[in-house]
Amino acid sequence: MSQRSDQISQIIAKRKPLAEKIAGINKQLDSVRSGLLDLQRAIESVEAVSELGSETSFGTLLGKIEKAISDVASRKAELARLHARFSRRTLNIGVVGRARNGKSRLLQSLTGLSSREIPDGSGDHCTGARSVVLHRAGEQFADVHFHDEDSFLTQIISPYYTRLRLGSVPKTIRDFANSVIPPLPNDVTERIAGSKYDHLAGYQKHFNEYSKWLQTSSPKRISHDEIRPFVAQDESDGSRTYRNYIAVDHVAIYCEFPNRDVENVSVVDMPGLGDTGVGDEERLIKALAEEIDWVLFVRMPRTQGDNVVGDEDLYLYDTAASALSDALPIELWSTMVINKTTDSSKQGDNSQNCQLMINKLKTSRIKVTELSEVDCSDGRAVNNFLLDPVLNYLNKNLQGLDERYAGYCQKRVRGLSVEIDAIIKEAKNTISLGKVSADEFELFTKLFRETYANLVIGLQELLDVRRDVRDQPDDLFREKVKSVIDEASDAALPARIDIERQIKISNGYDTAYEHFLTLKRTELSRRFLEIDGSLKKAFQDVQTEISRVISTEGRIPESLFGPDKIKFLANIRDYLVENLPQLSSLIEGFDLVAEFRIDYRGMVQHRIRKQLDRLDPKSSQKPQLSQNPDVDEIMGRIEQTYRESLSDIEDALNEMEAEPSLAIFAFVEEFFDRVFRAGNTEQEWSLFLHRIRADVWPQQFDQLAENSNLQQRVLSVTQALESDADPSRLTFV
């Protein structure tokens, strides 16, 4: 491989990672697009229920979203082209020219192929299908790529129906083949519409001759000898007419180029701009944009009086120039080949007109990188004076061209971020216009007064009830104490056999006695821990009662703070802290729920400690054994100490059985004080209920609720969109 060939390979290799990035950005644009569609729908929903009558602001906004959606589609198309360019495995040189300007001859000279593979018959449009010629050493063959029925219908047939206004396009290719083509409308303005209509009719007429290829899987590999029937419209001697080409999209021909320094280079025969074909321009533009790195325009001045830059030249140039337009101006990647013929050629020496043509071109608006005068049938001249300079140029400049092209696309994609950012700002502004009306304020004030009064009365009643029973035993606590005492009373005491064993183990009556005292003490101490649950339950019960009053009298709905009455108050607190942190008095009130403690350790443990200590072997209260103890005495003393201790504990606990009620009353009273009597709590309740009014009074504020939901939806959609359209996520160069 030569140095140049090597460098071209490197350039091509560099394109690949960029192609991957571009594919990623393209996917990201899909998210942006669906975000915009979401926003569009969300805004439309808000608009539908809006009473603001601000059609203008919604209208403009929706218009901008519409435009952004279409811009995203354009950027996606641009990126697709850029992606195609960067995904290519070869450097592609496209040959563009009108019929009978020597395009096929130039292709033959570049590729070393003959008219056997690249038809150059003298008839009109002798080339029926495009060829892509790739350099390949060794085995020579060609791959025929057919249209399938769908692509044939949409890319070839459908444009005729549209442009000639023939009504709806047939649904399948069979429908097209078997139905009568509607007559050409009288008022159709398309140029040479009649010829084009005939062209379409030809597709139908000869359908049976090519249709089987539409069902053939691609590519079909053939030998060079078999190429012509797929690409030509007839045999070179005119002896046979072919229709196969109609079904062919392109043929990839693999052959050994005469110029060995062209590995990684393909030569592409571009669709011609015929007179009667519909959709040729689009196909040319598409092919140039997606497949071509360099364009060779071929123009052969006629020997006689053909030395001006005519409309057809300009039309072809303009069409080609529009392929990448500003993204990469065609003047940076094209050569105008002036096909010089010699005396020995069929048309004779045109060198005079060539020079004149070149002069004319220089002053015309046709701008190309190179103007090259060469005999397209002269293989050596083509390779030396046309191809080599092009490859040298590309070798030097392709990377720059790529960067310029990618930079252009990048800039346009980034433009989307700016565009969308503005839309998001406008969307937020538009929906925040939903201000509280005077009517609504009046309604809220009335509802709030009523509800607040009920809430205060409800909690006051709860407080009164709790005050009445504050000196009474808490039933739960009492029952729990009783059951623990009963269980402890029924608990087994050490059996004679255990004591005898322990006396042996510890080698003494006193140690055995102390051992069992400790054992019973631990056991008893553990039993009373169970009381903790009843104390907590008592507290949970009062929380439930408060929650019930708040949710029924205060109308604060479970839908917001959960059906669990025990978590209800904590959830309200969390909501306030997060959403209305300025309501400090209320928050302090609800804080109390978390701060308040009523448990075994705080309330009970210290009271029964003394009684438990009686079972402590080190305690002076412990009954002493007599001087000559026996097992009976130990059993008796253990039971005596255990039961006396238990009995005293029972007395101590019975004495305090009203304390849980008192503690809970104190909690309710303090809660009441904090949420109703401190500071400007009424105003804080008002702000709280106003914030959640749609949930508190759903019927009265139904519309508001819906609006609020819709607005919420817009906000969440914009949030997602903002993140998707962030410039950092749309950057690939």
Place this chain on the structure above:
Amino acid sequence: MNELNFTVLGRRGVGKTTLITSMYVQTVNCLSGTGMSLHADLATSTQLTQKLKQLERIADETKAIVNTGGIAGTSDQRDYLFHLGPNGGRRELAIRFTDYPGGWLENIEKQNQVVQIAAKADVILVPIDTPPLMEKSGRYHVAVNVPTLIRDFLQEIQNVSDPDRPRLVIFAPIRCEKQVSCEEEANCLLEKVRDEYSTTYQGLNANTAVVITPIQTVGCLHFSFFRKQVGDDDNPIMVFKKQPTNGKYAPVNCDQPMRYLLRFLLKQHNNTKNGGLFHWLTFGFFSDVRYNVAANTLASGCKDGKEGFEVVQGRHLL
């Protein structure tokens, strides 16, 4: 020879037999040196000696704890006859203690018999089981001590008695070793008895003297805990502990009822010069200066206003 009648108004198992035994033992002891002595008749003596041995054995053998139940009670009505008189002299004063099965109190067929026995009595002792009264906030008091039933009995006894007849009613908290261990606790006990029984004794007429006398019938057994009986939540078994570990049978204040009895008799004698209704009784006995002094000495040993003792009504009769 005339008699002074003495009976007890208490349920089965309240410890009447133990009470009589201990009263006898302590009274005998406290008479030594006074020139007077108390004798039981032969049958009584035999029986009380047996009971005493049982009590001493229980107290002695207990090493840690012992259930209530004490010594076996009475199965039928029976009289214990005591004589108080000068050492070696005639037995001038006979005291007849009538005992009957405690179960009669709640047996409707026997209740009238109890009323008849008590109506004849000059001195009625109402034992109060102390642990049920004082422990567990008095949870078992009503079931064990049946205070309402006692009130109704006393009322009924008064109704069938001569209203002018002086009588002494002794409310005696028994088994109170634990509850009178210090003056403060003894006061608590006194207060509690007043609270629970004031309506009872206030319903008695002016000729009835009422005194509260906490007595410790064994001495070394202190209440420890209630042991619940399966199926009977109201009547737990009381469990007592030995304290101190080497303690012996040593009743305390069991002489007090006898001292109050003497004080009551002496007062009646002095008040009415001729002895009033007790003329038959006191004419000979207290007329002898020696015995009068001895009786006075004994009576002055009555505890009053301390250790939970108090005359709560009818002080003029004492």
